[in-house]
Amino acid sequence: MDDKQILMIPGPTPVPEQALLALAKQPIGHRSSEFGCIFEEVLQNLQWLHQTQNDVLMLTASGTGAMEAGIINFLSPGDRVLVGCNGKFGDRWADLATTYNLNVEKITADWGKPLDPEQFREKLEADTEKQIKAVIVTHSETSTGVINDLETINRHVKTHGEALIIVDAVTSLGTVNIPVDEWGIDVVVSASQKGYMIPPGLGFVSVSEKAWEAYKTAKMPRFYLDLDKYRQFQAKNTTPFTPPINLMMALQVSLQMMKKEGLANIFARHQRLMNATRAALKQLNLPLFAPDNVASPAITAVAPVQADTEQILKIMKNRYDIALAGGQDHLKGKIFRIGHLGFVTDRDILTAIGSLEATLIELGQDSLTPGAGVAAAAKVFAQSEARAPVQ
């Protein structure tokens, strides 16, 4: 049936009705005072979301454009950088850094396993000549549902003292705590179609004072992604280039919703959604791809053994109108992923698990106890604190 689909991929995520309606407004001029007011409010709320006083710059770009901005503004060809690689997006950072002729040293872990902070510590401690200019970490690895231990890795970077820490927070910002100022994270990259609860088209980069210092000596040509241009214009509540005005109006709304919910509630909700999803999948004998202690509150990856992944995705989509994501690159056909980030509530998990149970039954998984998954999720919800009542 048309228009019935529920998106449970790791982005784009479902969009609240009030943000969709903001998207559908006639655009206004980006040099108007009305737009300036929206922009000013959005900038303040972005700082709130990032828990920072740093500039949070907005680019008309996919997340990858924001990633590129995070590199070319602060580094020079030949600079030594450590890049954590345990999934598709870590690899993309390494590709990006290699394209810009950085001296890339990968710290790897198998896909589905977390990065080992000790390996960062060793490299950083050994670097007594302070040649490492940046450490790049993908916080929540969207391709595997693993969350890396940013707090510990960052502590080692801080002990090093010179290197910048550049964080891909594309599926972690707005789903898990990242106290940017408290931890001293230099560059944080994110994108609109994830925790922000709006469609794709906007990238975000937060920049610390230390990173701006590095900007002064960084030698890579840049124009469209030159973050100093954005800083200068944003200081006047405007943009150097035409922004995606309608997305910005939707962002105004979604940030208001996030503020109303509050950071602690947002993080607790994502934790709860993850716990319920994982408890349910265990009851359904579906092996979880990431271990419990490094599971991302944004995405759960499943590696079915008895059932065919593609068949599961197909029935979930065609009969139950729920879009899940398959695996990427060498994980294609081996895992599927459930996105539970952004505009997702407890009910959505019950819906997805119930449909997944029905799908497994259709596929002849006789060992399954019907209802066990939904019951496990329900138990997690029942044991968590009740949500604040609807106002």
Added chain:
Amino acid sequence: MDDKQILMIPGPTPVPEQALLALAKQPIGHRSSEFGCIFEEVLQNLQWLHQTQNDVLMLTASGTGAMEAGIINFLSPGDRVLVGCNGKFGDRWADLATTYNLNVEKITADWGKPLDPEQFREKLEADTEKQIKAVIVTHSETSTGVINDLETINRHVKTHGEALIIVDAVTSLGTVNIPVDEWGIDVVVSASQKGYMIPPGLGFVSVSEKAWEAYKTAKMPRFYLDLDKYRQFQAKNTTPFTPPINLMMALQVSLQMMKKEGLANIFARHQRLMNATRAALKQLNLPLFAPDNVASPAITAVAPVQADTEQILKIMKNRYDIALAGGQDHLKGKIFRIGHLGFVTDRDILTAIGSLEATLIELGQDSLTPGAGVAAAAKVFAQSEARAPVQ
């Protein structure tokens, strides 16, 4: 009154209701077959709009991002390029080319005057060693309302034989004829918030075979704006990075509308809107900034002598809810601009001119004959062929 504003700036332009409603749909997954179908249709219609068999690549970016892609994919540091500069956007191309260490030779004209094709011919003819690698021309100069003689300049580039021609068609594509294949235009850059009739957030670059040949030897690092990535993915009806899905759904609708209207009708409509606007302004004793023979069908710039530009803009906006644009850079306060591109019809011109007359009367312009502007516009419309009836 809220929501009553009519945008008549040179972008963003008003958006048809059916495109707004497409924007407000829940996003779908960009790796889904449904999105692939939309994308395939959009790609075909983009070729129709560009009158080309070349690849037309779509970037999540402002127009400036597409401009940058038009340079860094086809040129190498030190390459000699001719850049036509007779307004803000020509200057931006020169800045961009300089940032990327090209050997930039500007061919200038005063703002409000057209580029002289003869100056291009002389430079190109003198270049017997074929060192000029590209000629960059802003077709419709958004800052002044002047249209440059692309056809003639392009002919000189073709006689040269080696140089690529790179065209900024941001406010000309979809407003005036640019037969890309017939003329052999190598690179055409445009943006969604103009003739496309949708909000900002998408940039477009069409690329000829000759430009792809240049790509092979062009030596500038690129990742997010690497057009070959887009070419490879678009060949499979998908994108290398997450596209602005909702904008793409709106684009599907707006291109269907454009196709239904037909290119000849679209161009004739913009010509008629320009003629009516200019006829009316002359009757109101408002000096036109660009001469008749080089006036852009997308934008009319006005340089009032008796009335204060800022006052006109203020009354037009506050009393009549019509947003016009001021001048940019050194033209600020000296001109104002009426955008009549995209989703604009004859009635909109009558509305704008009527409101402008009322504004001038409020400002005490006693020499004005009330109604003369509207009458002049009406005469232009009466003399033109009737539109096809509403279906």
